[in-house]
Amino acid sequence: MITVNIREDETFIKLGQALKKAGVVATGVDAKFVIQDGQVTLNGKVELQRGKKLYGGEVVSYNGETIEIVK
Numbered sequence: 585m586i587t588v589n590i591r592e593d594e595t596f597i598k599l600g601q602a603l604k605k606a607g608v609v610a611t612g613v614d615a616k617f618v619i620q621d622g623q624v625t626l627n628g629k630v631e632l633q634r635g636k637k638l639y640g641g642e643v644v645s646y647n648g649e650t651i652e653i654v655k
Contacts, residue, residue: 586651596637597653599626602644606651618646 586606590597597605600615603624609615612634618624619634625645626636638644640655 586649587654588651590638590640590653590655595655596639598634599624599631599636599638599644600634602638602651602653603646606644606649608646608649608651623647 586608588597588602588605599619600612603609603615603618604612609618616634619632622630622632623646624631626638627643631644638653640653642653644651644653
């Protein structure tokens with residue numbers, strides 16, 4: 585499992601940013617396409633919004649990787 589920390593001065597991280605920070609996509613454009621293609625799940629459900637706000641405790645899955653969002 586990959587852990588992505590939300591910056592101390594923020595309360596959330598956006599989905600596309602989390603995928604980049606986790607290193608599972610190289611760019612924001614890559615994140616946009618895999619999200620739009622329905623390849624990313626958030627808490628077990630397909631998520632199609634790149635700008636979806638993620639908070640601590642949420643779990644993202646993509647390409648066999650699990651990413652936990654930590655505050």
